[in-house]
Amino acid sequence: MAGGWSQNFDCETDWNIVTEPMKSVDNRQVKCSRGRFLGGSSGVNGTLCIRGTKQDYDDWGFDEWSGEKMFGYMKKAETFHGKDWFQATDTVHGTSGPLHTEPHDLAPISNLVKESLIDSGLPYKPDMFSTGETSQGCGDVMRTIHQGIRTTAADFITKGYRSENITILTEVLVDKVLLTQKNGDLTATGVLTKSKDGVEATFNARKEVIVTAGAYCSPAILLRSGLGPKDQLAQHNIECLVDLPGVGQNLQDHVLCFIFYEVNQPGLTNDHLAYHDDALTSSYELYKENKTGFLSTFPFGIFGYARLDERLADSELWRNAPRKEGRDPMGLAPNQPNIEFWNTELYGGPKQYEDFPIDHKYTFALCTLLFNQHSRGSVTLKSSDALQNPVVDHAYLDHPLDMLVLTEACRFANDIVMKGKGTKDVIKGSWPPELRHHEHTKREDWEGYVKKHATTCYHASGTCAMGTVLDSRLRVKGVKGLRVADVSSIPRVNNGHTQMVAYGIGEGAAELIKEDAKAGTGDRARL
Incomplete structure (x- = not known):
């Protein structure tokens, strides 16, 4: 049930997983929930x-992962289901993949935010988040939901895709990869696992x-397998089999701020379906009976991309920052956005927002997300015990340009809501009321807010990156028969969301593995 996430x-x-305290966000720790x-x-x-x-x-910079190929891999994973009102660009959508997608029916507040985005210079381009051809505009976003049912990665190996040559084990933790010297090469020969009740088991790889x-x-x-920075492994008495300084480094995410507003009219937002009286019980019954209603989808509305060149032109830091030819100080070309906006269709977001408007108030947030951050974090071991979570430090907004761009983006978001013709006349004030966003007009007014409220968008990436840890075919350097095929492999997080990237990496990895096996050039095919 998407609404019960x-x-x-x-x-x-x-x-x-919880981050370490991060200096640039008031030494806060941020919860990085993972399924x-x-x-x-x-x-x-x-x-x-x-x-x-x-x-x-x-x-x-890798031929195997060009934009054309990645969009093809993402298309391959998808089965798209349109709706009468949605103007799809059919050529970019798949029709036979395990990933079932459809557009989202907007709540009234989302249509008003859409009007304000257009009024603020972000023209409506319906399927822009599928085509990847727009850096300034707003549009509808496909969701991995169809007929009230969420598609997950499990669908690739269950349901109609269940295969007899796949064994699925749950409540089993991978401790380490088993590595052996074979013919002078360090080779992955299997994995060591621990079950929920502590029983170890070895699985061998052919x-x-x-x-x-x-x-x-x-x-x-x-x-834990002995692959990584030698000095770090020594701290946990782990023998370093391959000194790979990049393992656990280059951690990236999309930093996000929620900015909440209260509206002066009932029925614009969906709060009455969740927080008022006994509404949630009715919504849940509707979902159980028909897989429809408020809980059958995810309560995000319209989305937008924006460039901030003009809004940052008065910033000395922005003007004087180093830049490559054809790129802005964030390293982005004109065809890439600096930020993303979207609105929630009721109060809510990360679980720290718990002050629900149960007394028949109506609220929404305009969310602001930073692209192509300069700051880099890390993932390190707390101990050699696989039952201990790793130490995660995202180092959010450590770089001054990151802080500048996200601060200006929040200021822009507030302008969109308070001045845009769709929303300006329905805003009663900020939520909670003491935040008083409607009075914030200067960039410096927003920096303190960003420090207190910046959080994760759950897009962690880059910690086993191609180029440093992996080659371009996802093979771990210095080891035969071992690949990493997830978003940790990407050298730079995309200017979007990472769900489709994860599926694209999976589809691409499958192609590479088949190519290598057929050509006899796979790491283990020669053994």
Whole structure:
């Protein structure tokens, strides 16, 4: 049930990863929830299919992962279901993949926000988040939901795709990859696992071991296996088999701020379906009976991309920052956006927002997300014990340009809401009321807000990156028969959301593995 996503957090279905205190966000720690069940975070994510631009993938600099190829892989994973009102660009959507997608029917507040985005210079281009051809505009976003049912990564190996040559084990933790010297080469020969009740088991590989545990857990597995920075491994008495300084480094995410507003009219938002009286009980019954209603989808509305060149032209930091030819100080070309906006269709977001408007108030947020941050974090081991979560430091907004751009983006978001013709006449004030966003007009007014409220968008990436840890065919350097095939492999997070990237990496990895096996050039095919 897409609407029940947060109920899987802070319990055994969550990895319960929390960052270290981060200096630039008032030394706060941020909860980085991850799904801990079959399908992983695809079962708790926002269901959003925002692919970014083709330039994002061309910037990786690997022929195997060009923008054209990545968009093709993402298309291959999809079965798109249109709606009469939606103007789809059919050529970019798949028709036979396990990933079932459809557009989202907007709540009234989302249509008003859409009007304000257009009024603020972001023209409506319906399927822009699938085509990847727009850096300034607003549009509808496909969701991994069809007929009220969420598609997850598990659907690729269950339901109609169940195969007899796949064995699925749940409640089993991968401790490490088993590595052996063979014919002078360090070779992956299997994995060591631990079950929920502590029983160890070894699984042997006939050809390759493929790690797909995500940006936090994939580097942790490699580190426990003796693959990583030698000095870090020595701290935990782990023998360094291959000194790979990049393992666990280059951690990236999309930093996000929620900005809440109260509206002066009932029925514009969906708060009455969740928080007023006994509404949630009725919504749940409707979902159970028909797979429809408020809980059948994810409560995000219209989305927008924006460039901030003109708004930052008065900033000395922006003007004097180094830049490459044809790129802005964030490293982005004109065909890539600096930021993303979207609105919630009721109060809510990360679980720290708990002051629900139960007394018949109506609220929404305009969310602001930063692209192409300069700051880089890390994932390191707390101990050699696989049952211990890794140490995660996202280093949010450590770079002054990151702080500048997100601060200006929040200022722009507030202008959109308070001045845009769709929303300006329905805003009663900020929520909670003491935030008083409607009085914030200067950039410096917003920096303090950003420090207090910046949070994760759950897009952790880059910690086993191609170029440093992996080659361009996802093979771990210095090891035969071992690949990493998830978003930890990407050198730079895309300017979109990472769900479709994860599926694209999976589809691309499958092609590479088949190519190598057929050509006899796979790491284990020669053995």
